[in-house]
Amino acid sequence: MGIWQYYKQAGGFKLLIQYWKAHVLGYAFLEFILLGKSKTALEIFRLAVNNRIHEKLKRKYKYVITKKLTIPEKGKCQKSNKVWVCWFQGVENAPLLVRRCYESLCKYLRDREIVLITQDNLFNYVQFPDYILKKWEAGVITNTHFSDLLRLELLIKYGGTWIDATVLCTSGKYPKYLFDSDLFFFQKLKPGKDGDCIPLSSWFITSISNNKILIATRELLYTYWHEHDFLVDYFLFHHFMYMACEEYPEEYNKVVKFSNSIPHILSLGLFQQYDEEKYQALVDMTCFHKLSYKLNEDNIKRKGTYYSILINQ
Incomplete structure (x- = not known):
């Protein structure tokens, strides 16, 4: 892959602006010069810059989760058979692939209550701080990153399983822990995990209500968006959720390991x-x-x- 091709694929000028706002543009430039332009070098470059951003976020926001958060007692944490799926415009207006994915969930997850969240009904289930809603309505927070906040609010309040609208289900036979765990999400495992500072996925999350890792993640995201009108990194949710996992290692170590590859x-x-x-x-x-x-x-x-x-x- 050539430099220009990589530049365009990675986001072009928007990527440079993102690196500048994250205060890693100089670092990224030096790493790019030192590593070269081979496919392997570009992957190492991506991981290096991502790790730099992660360390900056940890230094700036560590205080948010080291302070005493309001975590409900274990008895107030409930499991749920709800499966949360979101397409803001309604599934009837979704692309064909999204419609097929939703149909597959309805077909194979018959023992679960599938709840479709849209722009018309989301406030029947959860509420958000005013500054979050204003930034969403202004386009500062995109639908994609608003859905990060939405999944947290739903899982913290009700429990259950969040499944992205682009997940295809091909069988009704699945391990019970996918839906019955106190917390589950797919992860990047060793040896591929080495060098990756955010080795987790957010497209399928099962949780009891009031899970402390999710509460900490929400607190980090709300603090960030209260202070900023731009997204420092596309995977901000992953950065903060992994910080929360590190803060609560006993909870994190209970998560069943399943490779996200x-x-x-x-x-x-x-x-x-x-x-x-x-x-x-x-x-x-x-x-x-x-x-x-x-x-x-x-x-x-x-x-x-x-x-x-x-x-x-």
Whole structure:
């Protein structure tokens, strides 16, 4: 990958602005010069800059979670069979892939209460500070990052499982801990975890209500957005949630380890030619597959791919 191609893929001028606001632009420039432009070097560069941002966030916001947070007693923490899914415009207005994903959850999670959150009903379930709503309405906080706050509010208040609207379910057979744990999320595990400062995923989170790690994460995010009108890093949620995990190691160590790479296998090969044997092997490994609705139109039109068989039917 050439320098210009990487620059455009990573966000172009917006990336430079982001690095400048995060006070890591000079560091990023030096690392880029030292490491070179090979694919491996660019990945090391990304991890290095990400780690720099993470350390800055830890130094600035550590005080938020080291102070005494209001954490309810264990008896006030309840499990729930609710599955929270959100598409602000309503699923009927969603892209085809999102509609298929939602249909798959309804088909296979029949023992769960699936609750679809939209812009019309979200305030029936949760409330937000005024400054958060004003920044969301002004576009300072995007829908994507508002949904980070939404999943926290829902899980802290009710418990249950948050599943992103772009997750395809392919079977009703799944380990009980995915939905019954006090806290569960997919993680990056060793050896791939080495060098990654935010080794967790947020697209599938199960929690009891009033979980202390989620409460701490919410406190960090609210503090950040109270002070800023820009996003210092796209994965701000992940930075803060991992800080909360480190603050409560006993709770974090109870989370069942499940690699977040396996649920991405289908996404990486979505436009390859469909192979029934390989597909069944994948379904045996996991019934949840994290996809994206942002797809190339030419790829969508191709016949005989996993997409055409599983989504475009």
